[in-house]
Every structure is written in structure tokens, then in C-alpha cells.
Amino acid sequence: xxxxxxxxxxxxxxxxxxxxxxxxxxxxxxxxxxxxxxxxxxxxxxxxxxxxxxxxxxxxxxxxxxxxxxxxxxxxxxxxxxxxxxxxxxxxxxxxxxxxxxxxxxxxxxx
Numbered sequence: 001x002x003x004x005x006x007x008x009x010x011x012x013x014x015x016x017x018x019x020x021x022x023x024x025x026x027x028x029x030x031x032x033x034x035x036x037x038x039x040x041x042x043x044x045x046x047x048x049x050x051x052x053x054x055x056x057x058x059x060x061x062x063x064x065x066x067x068x069x070x071x072x073x074x075x076x077x078x079x080x081x082x083x084x085x086x087x088x089x090x091x092x093x094x095x096x097x098x099x100x101x102x103x104x105x106x107x108x109x110x111x
Contacts, residue, residue: 011028011029012027012028012029012030012031012035012038013027013028013029014026014027014038014039014042015028016042016046018050021050021051021052022050022051022052022053022054023046023049023050023052023053023054024053024054024055024056024088025039025042025043025046025053025054025055025056026056026058026059027039027055027056027057027059027060028059028060029059029060029061030060030061030062030063031057031060031062031063031064031066031067031070031094032062032063032064032066032067033064033065033066035067036064036066036067036069036070039055039067039070040070040073040074043055043070043074047074047077047078047081047083048081048083050083051083051084052083052084052085052086053074053078053083053084053085053086054086054087054088054110055071055074055085055086055087055088056088056089057087057088057089057090057091057094058088058089058090058091059091060090060091060093060094061091061093062093063093063094063097063098064097065101068097068098068101068103071087071103072103075108084108085108086108086109086110087108087109087110088109088110089110090109095109
């Protein structure tokens with residue numbers, strides 16, 4: 001279904017927490033062209049502050065190419081600086097798009 005025609009999902013939100021030497025960014029709502037920049041800015045602000053960044057996508061209702069692009073770019077940036085970047089608990093909707101786009105080969109996905 002065309003994203004513009006489907007009902008709006010839950011409000012987009014980012015919840016950042018730290019455990020040991022790891023940042024976790026829990027994302028909820030739609031991760032799309034209107035919200036991806038907020039996640040990108042958050043991940044850039046956290047870059048190099050800890051050895052691992054985890055992005056939890058359990059509560060993401062929808063993801064488009066802009067959202068995937070942020071995840072791939074963050075993984076590449078982490079790899080260049082010797083850090084770990086993990087996508088954790090992708091929702092069913094996210095898993096479907098990740099599988100179709102073959103992004104799992106680029107980004108670590110932990111279920």
C-alpha cells in the first residue's frame with residue numbers, strides 16, 4: 001500500500017539508554033522519509049561515545065528506504081571506527097523489508 005494512503009502509525013519516538021559500554025536506541029512508530037533524519041542525528045551524536053550501538057526496532061510499524069539508509073550508513077560508520085552496530089528485535093514489518101532489500105548482509109540483525 002502506498003505510504004501516503006495508509007493511516008498514520010504511532011507517533012515516532014526515540015528512547016536512548018546506556019548499559020555498560022553500549023548505547024541502545026529504541027525506535028517506535030514509522031521510520032520513514034519524514035522521521036529518518038531524527039534517527040540519523042541521534043546516531044551521529046552517539047557515535048564513538050561507546051563501543052557498541054544497538055538500535056531496537058521492535059516497535060517500528062513501518063520502514064522505508066530512508067530508514068534503511070540510516071541503518072546502513074550507521075553500520076558503515078561504526079565499522080570504519082572499529083565499533084559494533086546491531087539492529088535488535090526488528091518488528092515483523094521491518095524484518096520483511098530488511099529481507100526483501102537484502103540489507104541483513106550489510107547490517108547485523110539480532111532477533
